[in-house]
Every structure is written in structure tokens, then in C-alpha cells.
Amino acid sequence: MKRARVAYLGGIHDAIEEEGKLRLGNNLLAGFEDVVWLPPIRPRTVFSLGLNYKDHAKELSFDTPEEPLIFLKGPNTFIGHRGTTVRPNDVTFMHYECELAVIIGKRGRNIKPEDAYGHVAGYTIANDYAFRDYLENYYRPNLIVKNRDASTPIGPWVVDAEDIPDPMNLTLRTYINGKLTQEGTTRDMIFRIPELIQFLSSFMTLEKDDMILTGTPRGSIDTKIGDEVITEVEGIGRLVNTIVGEHSPATSRKEGL
Template sequence: MKLVRVGAAGAEKPALIDADGVLRDLSAHVSDFDGAALSDASLAKIAAIDTASLPKLDAGLRFGVPVTRIGKIVCVGLNYADHAAESGLDVPKEPVLFLKATTSLTGPNDPVTIPRGSVKTDWEVELGVVIGKRASYVEKADALDYVAGYTVINDVSEREYQIERGGTWDKGKGCDTFSPIGPWMVTRDEIIDPQALDLWLDVNGKRFQNGNTRTMVFGVAELVSYISEFMTLEPGDIISTGTPPGVGLGQKPPVYLKAGDTMTLGIAGLGEQTQVTRAWARNL
């Protein structure tokens, strides 16, 4: 299933995309796609609904983040060997973890705000993993059973803040609008192998990133298991699994975003996003 949340920011309602690509209202069956709605039992109930009986919605509605009340966004750094190389860093022996602020969350096609004074705002297309049930000390062999579904994430990053401002990556990762997610969450039953997905990103029509999740250093199952050793993953939490090469930092010379640029990105089977960047202003 392709599960979505549509409507004005802060007033989204749950919906799905049916087999014919029609947007259908689910609000009579589920209040929202929060942690409780992401359990296997809840998703099975939604899957059993006759989609033809659901009211149609306007295809032009805004798409929000496909899940709500997200407790944490756990990100994995340098998880593609060739991205580590373009960053001038060694391939990690264990997953590199950092967190993004939930205030960075925004819809997949909403504007991305370049922070005040920023000159090194960058892009990163990533596979997002949505957790469906509480995970603590999960074995790798069982890890995918804890996944509700998958989505597209743009891990927007400010490289000066991340690298040059006194250590820790979080400063450059958690700015407002730096986590566009969506357009939908595809339930795990439809993604046979999360390690076989093409992903790509264009800026102003030029292809910069073009990769496949098979080249991850640490795959999805290993990441869910590993992260669950250090923190309990709750339903609705999101893991952002790292980016392939082609980020602005890795260009020679580096290329960074400026107001008015357009990012278009996607992952096979998981849909596409488009964001136009804008300059920071106090009233945003």
C-alpha cells in the first residue's frame, strides 16, 4: 500500500493511493498514521478495505509527511563507500549515527529554507525506514519484521554548520525544513528487497546523485538491529539510511544550494519529491 497524509500543514488527513493511482480518503477508518496505526494488525485492517468504497480526493492536495508524531529521526552517516570517499573520510567500521530534530520535518514538496547566513546548504537523497513496532536489541535476522514501510527522505545538510562549527553533525542537519519526507510510505510487503532500490537526485535539472541501495555499507536489517542496541526504536520513528555519492560537497569545486534552486529526487517504487529553496526570512 501507498499511505499518505494530505492537506494543509498541521491539518493533514490519512489517505492512500489505490492501484489505479487515485487518491482515496481513509479518515473514516483511521484517525492518522501515527505509531499505533503502523502496527502489522492495523496495516492489515487497512489492506482489507475495499479501496473502491473510499471517497476520492483531489489529486492536487498538498502531501504532508506520511507519518505523524514521529519521536525521533535516526540518521546514518557515510553509509555508501563512494560517498565516504568523496567526503574525504574512511568507510566506517560501524554505523555512524546522529539525530535530526523533529522540527526539521516538512512535506515532500514544501519549500526548503536556506538558513540565515548559510553558504553551504547541500542535498542528500536517502531511503527512509519507518518503524512499525517497538524494537530493542533486535536480531538482524528478525529486524525487517519491525519495519512498517519505506519512504523517500532528502537529508538536507548545512556543511559549514556540520563540519566547521565546533563538532557534532547535528548542527548542520536539524535546521527547519531540512527533512522533507514522502510523498508516501510504501508498506514493507511491497518492497521485496530494500537493498535493490535505485535512488537519484537532480538540482535544476542536472543529475547529481544516481545510486542504488545495494551499495550500502550497512543494509537496512543490520541498521535496525544495530540502532536498537543503543536506543529503543518506537513505532513511527524513522531511520534515514545514508546517501550515495554526488552531494554538493563532493563536487570539484563544491556546489551548494542558493535561493530559487529546485531539487527533484526519488527512489524506485517510493515516489518523487520536488523542493524549491528559499532564503531565510523572519516571518517564515
């Protein structure tokens, strides 16, 4: 099942996909174009992976990491489908990162790899923009690179875990203004989903609605003001985002709605 959160007619609604429309929690039907798309969950702790694809590490001339490189993201970074993300005036290189996002559905500590998928509620798409001008160390990205407001679109859907039989065999693609610019597969992750869940839960308790952004393959290129960026994950959908300038009249839809 595909689930979403949207704003419609002055209210915020949980919704499911039904025959090309949205069935809202109050049993109303709405068209995809008639709503404001919000992040499909209110994420709790968010873990983001750096250099988790061999081809991306090679693209950046970095060695393959020996253990997961993980940093945290704050709640103000998240925005929904069809939102806008600001490109700061002083940035010369701002690139997308198409990622499979794993949503934790059950609390756990010291989770074994063979039990890891039992703690997954579902999956969504994340586009984790990076502002490379401010990067000090790729092994430990600093806050200004990865925690700007509305810099991480997620959604549109959460797809239930049982509907994704093999999350380690999904194609990821990114399009800028309709042109394919990135293509990869989750088969090429260095640290697979069960390993990530085992690693994280070895030193902290994972909770419901925690989220793991699992990294991006090679092919991240600069984006410009006015670009429409579509990140796509097989079996989940397409996440649309538009780049705007700092003083654009277009404003981002905030995650707190």
C-alpha cells in the same frame, strides 16, 4: 500500498493512492495538486546515518566507518512533499542528501538481523539537507548542520514493506531543475538495514514510528535559491522540494499540521 497524510478543505487526512488520485479517510477523492502534502508519518525517534555509502565517504575524503555513525533529528526538521526549505543568507554550501528512510512498525529490543525486516512497517524518501559551512566533524555532525526547521523533506508516500521485496537493491536519484545530479543504489550501503536495526536495538528499544535515515551516495552538490530539488527512490516515488531565501514570501508547511 502507498499511504500519505495531507491537508484538504480545512482538515488533515490519511490517504492512499487510488488510480492517480488520493482516497481520503472520509472517502473523498482529491487530486494530487489539490492538497497540501504533510510528512506521511509523525516520526517518533529519528536516527540519521552519516557516511553510510563507501562512495560518499570517499567523495569527502573520509575513511569507511567501522561502526554506524548515527545522530538524531528533531521533529521540527521535517516537512512534506512540495514544501520549501530556507537557504540561510550566510551559507555558502547547502546540499541535498537523497535517502531511503526505514519506518519501524513493531517494538523491539536486541533484534537479530534475520528478524529485522519483521519490525519494518514500510519505507519513504528523505532529503536530509546539510549546511556544510557549520560542519565541525563529519563523524559527529553538530545540530546546526542537521536540525534546522523544515530542512528534511520526507514523503510523499509510505510504501508498505511487503511492496518493497528487496530494499537493499533500489536506485536513488536526485535532480536539480530537471538535471540528474546524483545516482546510486542501496546495494552500496556500508551498514545494511538489518545491521542497523540490530545495532540500534542492542542498546535501546525501537518503537513503532521510529525512523532510520540510511544515508546518501556520492553526488551531493550545492543548491541555490529557486532550485527545485527532486529526490527519487525506486519503487517509492519522487519527493519535490524548493529552495527559498530567508525573507521569501513562500513559507514552509510545518510538520505539526
